[in-house]
Amino acid sequence: MTPQFTAARRLALIPLLLSAAACGDGGTRTGTSGSTHSAEYVGLLASTGGLTGPLNLTFASPVGAPPIPQLAGTGPGAVSVAPVDVTGTLSLIGPLVAIAGQLDDADVLIMSGGGYSLTGTLDNSLVVGSFSGPAGASGTFVAASSSTTSPALAFCGTFTGQDFEQPPTQISGSFSLVVSSGAAVGVAYEDAGIAIPLEGTSTSSAITINQDAPDLGGQLSVSGTYNSTSMSGIFSVSATGTILSEGTFSATICSAPI
Numbered sequence: 001m002t003p004q005f006t007a008a009r010r011l012a013l014i015p016l017l018l019s020a021a022a023c024g025d026g027g028t029r030t031g032t033s034g035s036t037h038s039a040e041y042v043g044l045l046a047s048t049g050g051l052t053g054p055l056n057l058t059f060a061s062p063v064g065a066p067p068i069p070q071l072a073g074t075g076p077g078a079v080s081v082a083p084v085d086v087t088g089t090l091s092l093i094g095p096l097v098a099i100a101g102q103l104d105d106a107d108v109l110i111m112s113g114g115g116y117s118l119t120g121t122l123d124n125s126l127v128v129g130s131f132s133g134p135a136g137a138s139g140t141f142v143a144a145s146s147s148t149t150s151p152a153l154a155f156c157g158t159f160t161g162q163d164f165e166q167p168p169t170q171i172s173g174s175f176s177l178v179v180s181s182g183a184a185v186g187v188a189y190e191d192a193g194i195a196i197p198l199e200g201t202s203t204s205s206a207i208t209i210n211q212d213a214p215d216l217g218g219q220l221s222v223s224g225t226y227n228s229t230s231m232s233g234i235f236s237v238s239a240t241g242t243i244l245s246e247g248t249f250s251a252t253i254c255s256a257p258i
Contacts, residue, residue, distance in 0.1 A: 039063050041127060042152040043143025044176045044254050045092050050189040052156040052176040054096075054254040057088040057111075057143050063103060063122060086111060091256035092137060125181065140187065144180035152180035155231045156254040159188065161247015171245060176254065179207060179226065196220070213237060218244050229253055 041057040061084045084103040088111065089096040099118065101111030107122040109129065118141060120129020125145035132138045146152035160172045177186035177198060184200040184207040200209030200222065209222035216237045224233020229252060236246040 040146050041143040042146040042154055042180075043127070043141060043178050044154040044156065044186070045090055045131060045139060045141045046176045046187045046189075047092060047133075047137050047139035048195070049137070049139075050174050050191070051092050051137075051139075052174060052254060053091040053093075054154060054156075054256060055088065055090045055141055055143050057086055057127070059103060060085040063125075063145075090116060090141075092133060094256075096256045126183070126185070128185075142178050142185055144178050144183070144185075146180065150181055151228075152178060153226070153228065154178050154254045155186075155226065155251035157231065157249055157251020159235065159247055159249035161235070161245055163245040164243060171247065175249065175251070177207070177231070177251070179231075184209065198222070207231070207233070216244070222249075224249065 039059040039062045041059070043055040043057070045051075045053045045055055063084060083105060085100075086103055086109065087098070087100045089098055091097060097114030097116060099111045099113035099116060101109065101118070103109045103122060109118070109120045109122060109127055111118045115134040116131060117133075118129060118131045120127045120141065127141075127143045129141055130139070131141050143154075144152035155177045156174070157176075158172065158174050160170070163169045163171050171190060173188060173190040175186060175188035175198065177184055179202045182202055184198070184202045186198045188196045188198055194215050196213060196215060198209055199211055200207055202208075205227065206225050207222070209220065211220050213220035218237045218239030220235065220237050222233065222235045224231055226232075230250070231252075232248070232250040234246070234248050237244045
């Protein structure tokens with residue numbers, strides 16, 4: 001889990017996150033005039049400098065998977081695909097900042113506020129994209145559909161461990177992870193290294209990640225448990241049956257700095 005974004009890696013993260021979004025609700029969405037119900041999404045920002053922070057979005061109408069093509073239009077059973085107004089809050093450094101924007105009829109989300117600009121894509125109840133902010137801040141974001149019966153949880157934390165190269169060295173860094181509807185998606189950063197996109201699965205109380213990590217030289221394995229306030233677990237990187245590094249991690253729900 002040796003996680004600093006280059007531009008190429010940041011762009012590569014977006015389709016990876018989308019491929020992990022096998023957590024769709026299978027529904028359709030309506031425009032701002034199509035429903036009085038809103039949709040809540042919970043997530044986080046992850047900057048290229050290793051900072052993380054909370055992201056909360058409220059869509060003016062229910063949103064989920066794109067409309068079924070044969071239902072779009074004006075005939076019986078047609079579904080409106082008008083733009084949906086979106087409001088929210090985020091924080092990377094300092095108190096929460098208000099943002100606002102729209103999800104267009106191609107499921108592209110554009111939002112801004114407080115010096116931040118966000119552009120992302122909605123796919124099967126997961127929104128992922130990139131952001132820029134004050135003082136040159138930039139990075140990626142992810143947010144997942146959240147409800148009372150199926151809450152999304154955004155965790156921010158740290159990891160420590162040992163790399164068994166000769167001589168052995170200590171490793172540490174930060175990570176962020178959104179857990180929702182069977183998926184666990186995020187990114188980890190080593191204090192002085194590269195960024196590693198994270199893609200795995202979740203149950204109601206545990207996460208599992210097993211993925212190729214070429215930048216680490218092997219296979220990344222992560223297992224942990226979580227509840228509504230915290231997460232902890234272990235990780236390792238191995239190649240051809242040999243443990244290259246291992247350690248522990250812990251996290252709490254992302255919250256705005258005071």
